[in-house]
Amino acid sequence: MRNGPVSQEEEAEESGGCLSEQHLKVAPIQLVRGVQTWPDGCVYQGEFGLNVKLGYGEFSWPTGEAYRGQFYRDHCHGLGTYTWPDGCSFTGTFYLSQREGYGSMSLKTRLFQGLYKADVRFGPGVETYPDGSQDVGLWFREHLIKLATEMPGSFSVRSYPEFSAFLTRSRDRISLSDQERAEWGPPEGQDPFFYEYKRFLLNDNLTLPMEIQVYSTDYCHLPMTSSFRRELDAHIFMDGIPPFVDDGEPWFIMNETPLLVKIQKQAYKFRNKKAHTNWNMGAILEGNRSGFACSGPKEQFSQEMILKAEEGDYDWIYGILKDNLAYADVADSKGYSVLAAAAVHCHNDIVSLLLDHGANVNGFTDEGLTPLNMCFLLYYPSESFKPNVAERTIPQENPKSLLIPKSSPLCVETNVQSTYEIVEPTPASREQKPPSSPSGSQEDGPALSAWQSLESSSPSGQGTLSDRERGQEDTSGGPEASTVCSEVHFDSNLCVHNYSIRLSRDMLEKSAQVYSTLQSPAVPDKGTMRRMAWSMVEHRCRWLTIKLLLHRGADPNLCSVPMRALFFAVKAGDVDGVRLLLESGARTDIRYPPQLRALTPLHIAAALPGEEGVRITELLLHAITDVDAKAADQDELYKPGKLELLPSSLKLSNEPGPPSIYYTVSTRVVEEGGRTALHVACEREDNNKCARDVVQLLLSHGADPNLLWSGHSPLSLSIASGNDLIVKELLSCGADPNLPLTRGLGSALCVVCDLAYEQQRSTDSKIMLIDRLLSHGADILKPVTLVQADKMAVGTAVDYGYFKFFQDRKIAHCPFHALLPAERETFLARKRLLEHMGLQLRRAVLAKERQWDRKAMSQSRKLELCPGQRVKKRSFSPVKALDTEGRELMPFFKVCYQCGRSIGVRLAPCARCYGILTCSKYCKSRAWVEFHKKDCSEMVALGMLGRQRTVPSSISTDERVEDLQ
Secondary structure (H helix, E strand, O other): OOOOOOOOHHHOOOOOOOOOHHHOOOOOOOOEEEEEEOOOOOEEEEEEEOOEEEEEEEEEOOOOOEEEEEEEOOEEEEEEEEEOOOOOEEEEEEEOOEEEEEEEEEOOOOEEEEEEEOOEEEEEEEEEOOOOOEEEEEEEOOEEEEEOOOOOOOOOHHHOHHHHHHOOOOOOEOOOHHHOOOOOOOOOOOOOOOOOHHHHHHOHHHHOOOOHHHOOOOOOOOOOOHHHHHHHHHHHOOOOOOOOOOOOOOOEOOOOOHHHHHHHHHHHHOOOOHHHHHOOHHHHHOOOOOOOOOEOHHHHHHHHHHHHHHHOOHHHHHHHHHOOOOOOOOEOOOOOEHHHHHHHOOOHHHHHHHHHOOOOOOOOOOOOOOHHHHHHHHHOOHHHOOOOHHHOOOOOOOOOOOOEEOOOOOHHHOOOOOEEEOOOOOOOOOOOOOOOOOOOOOOOOHHHHHHHHHHHOOOOOOOOOOOOOOOOOOHHHOHHHHHOEEEEEEOOOOOOOOEEEEEEHHHHHHHHHHHHOOOOOOOOOOOHHHHHHHHHHHHHHHHHHHHHHHHOOOOOOOOOOOOOHHHHHHHOOOHHHHHHHHHOOOOOOOOOOHHHOOOOHHHHHHHOOOHHHHHHHHHHHOOOOOOOOOOOOOOOOOOOOOOOOOOOOOOOOOOOOOOHHHOOOOOOOOOEOOOOHHHHHHOOOOOHHHHHHHHHHHHHOOOOOOOEEOOEOHHHHHHHHOOHHHHHHHHHOOOOOOOOOOOOOOOHHHHHOOHHHHHHOOHHHHHHHHHHHHHOOOOOOOOEEEEEOOEEEEEOHHHHHHHHHOOOHHHHHOOHHHOOHHHHHHHHHHHHHHHHHHHHHHHHHHHHHOOOOHHHHHHHHHHHOOOOOOOOOOOOOOOOOEOOOOOEOOOOOOOOOOOOOOOOOOOEEOOOOOOOEEOOHHHHHHHHHHHHHHHHHHHHHHHHHHHHHHOOOOOOHHHHHHHHO
16 A cells, blocks of 8 residues: 555545544454654554554655554554545555555545445445536446446347246345355365365465464465454454344345456445445445436446447547546446447447457346347347247247338348338337447438448458348258248338338348438338338348457357347247357257246257258257257146047956066166157157158257157157158157057057047058058057046057047947038048057967967966856956866957957957957957958867867767867
């Protein structure tokens, strides 16, 4: 503290307390008074303790500087007054011989009252001038960095109600307790590189030599132990609440800019000092300037510079910065900075100027916005976002805006037809000014300066633009890319006539360029064409602003309000935007908030319609870390157009299902959770080919096709959505067709015959799909559990199909002649499908049974189903059946060999051979005609041969035949 000014003595009371000895807390250390002199002329008169200056005293230097106040361990520490020979003085709090805390600095022509840290202004303060005007706000060194007033028309995300669902940012509480803890790394037991010397760092008593304060006070270069810091703080706050104790209502971090966070913590540390209330510092922190005098010069220049940045007055801002009349990064009370104003209005030359003068490209507003995210909000309005199934549960609002494209603001740059329409303007807070000329003319030249800046920013210096900047589409999308026209609707008088004109893209751009250079419009329509020209030119210029900010270090990962920058480009389907952000370091593991299902960019990209979704998915997959990241929608139900049907009329009787010898028991552990990107792509119904291409990309990058969401696997979702291309891709890449689904869905074969999805494909397609699943290993004999109320039964996919069939009770139970023509067609289609599934099940059962002893199987049926009765109700006794010799009978599958049903039916064996079971006379007669006639004769012959070998000779042949019958 040998150089610099200080405040006046009479401000001592306001700055935090009295400086007399009677107000000092009595220390436990015995103090003595004395005088100490130095050869260079320095003199100290005051109290001593522990062989150092301790207590109250006065120190003077031969240069004329002097300090009178509290000392601690040879430092000016506490309340005091420091004076300079030129009459300047500072009265306030000192911390280790530096100004820290609230104080009053009296200069020759002005007076500053405010917060200090490390000998510089650091926080809320007021600088008063001789004419009574005051500069009020937050200070850093000699700069006013944040005003206490809000600028009119400042950018606010609240003006975009369509993003209200995304405004879920929670503010962190200010806490100083972390400053007490020294960061020494992991604990000793968890640190693999814990060496013995680290123990010295953890022990404050061993950090510094004993009594070092006697011969060295250079704490600028010595480590500051936490115990010594607590000791210093206790001496400063001896009469108040310690800074590390939370009291009253908590303070929240209002602005996340790192410098402002430190300022807020400093203000929180000294929140209980008298000066905080006496000087109305709380009003400054809250952005309330009403209790102060008129604005001073720095405040006026700062406000004017924000307005000039919006207007694009480069020369005026350059002069202010050159003369250091205002800070390059000054902001209003809401954090709306000069840089943000220039970026929002596409004045790239001013953006570069401000960044060259030290403006923070990643500065936040109080709402959490950065200049980059403001530009993304304007470049990608909600109308540009493409609908996608990934966000179907998030409410979407599309308020009107001035001259917006119905589909996308990128319509001139993509292969889509767009319609511009004139709609009512939004509120003034939402409406942003178009780019303006340096002269400030808003009538004749607003679009001119934007176009000039666009031309001048080309690398060659000849006004040439890149394909993206000229709004031209990559011709790789197809031969039609260069011939797409845009249809422009405009009202010549905004209310009288309506013309529809089809213009080519080149014509639109040339018209906008020519019209933007007109000093006096020659056409009678003064509003429509001008706004359209502004919109097109401003849109291209805003893209250059985004590229400039990213090139100058803007971090696309910082701002999450309303969402991170990558989400904007992905939701709009902008391939170039996604590529630029990824090249600029955008992270791909970001997510929506949990209340918005925690979606990742990959979820949304996989759901985008068109080729843009495929290309964006490919870009993201090259930078992705977890291709199977799950959304937080594990409790959501997949119900696309689900029928509201009554409970099935099929009665369940706790049937046990097929014996385990008929199928392979799966050992796979089914993992269920939220949707992955593969689930999202498989449930798409907009473009089968593009959805298939997305699935190919996901599978090639290791996506797991056997995860469940809402009971569905990716395979079952593709079946439910009707996309056979995805079904083929999944099956060829190893998707398990036998994966057991949850929530009563059974398996992939069950989903094919589910009534909720029967409209997705024709009956022929369903039959082909069933055959494809079977050819890829689907087991139709796998058990499927059916549950209805408190009843449960285990059957097969055929039983599932009939269970669903009987949910539509009108078609299932009404006589055929009583059905309407459309209902008859539905009935016949369902009957055909179920018959095909029954055929496949019979083939599977017979194929299994041919591998076993047919004679033993027939004997098992004969004994367990009680021969001699025509129809026998099924018995499911847990006791194992035994044959006449006491051996265990071979288990068999109790299923109708014609229709395939095993649940809700009464089964009876063939009375001649006991080789098959049927559920009705219809099934018995059809089975006899279609396949059983030949098999039955073979079984009877086989049975008679065995009977002749085992039956005693006392039994006649007639009796044996009678027994078989």
